[in-house]
Amino acid sequence: MIPVTDTISLDESEIEETFIRGSGPGGQNVNKVATAVQLRFDARRSRSLPDPVAIRLMKLAGSKLTNDGVIVITAQRFRTQERNREDALQRLVDLIRQATEVPKPRRKTKPTLASKQRRLESKSKRSEIKKGRGAKPGFD
Secondary structure, three states: EEEEEOOOOOOOHHEEEEEOOOOOOHHHHHHOOEEEEEEEOOOOOOOOOHHHHHHHHHHHHHEEEEEOOOOEEEEEEOOHHHHHHHHHHHHHHHHHHHHOOOOOOOOOOOOOHHHHHHHHHHHHHHHHHHHEEEEEEEHH
């Protein structure tokens, strides 16, 4: 089990890792060794996540989410497979932690009377300035 928060832990069987050749650092090994990690996590069918968290997670994932509800994270920052595995897993855990935070509902507000008056006053001042530009000088 991979701990995410106090109440949520991921089952390791829900995470699928495949190793691919990375384009990142690796020196002479970059074309020979598959050090990059492609981590797949099925957020839609996960038993570890509550439904509201899974829904928020899928919204947060953005382009990392496939049409099937699978989150794909590719890590190729480091030269070793192990560090790339840790990086991918950490990025997934961070994303899930973000999804556990319930967004504060927006409350509708109205502008105050004073702010409406200030806005109208500044509009009329600006209008006067612009009217003055178009006026032609009069002959005495």
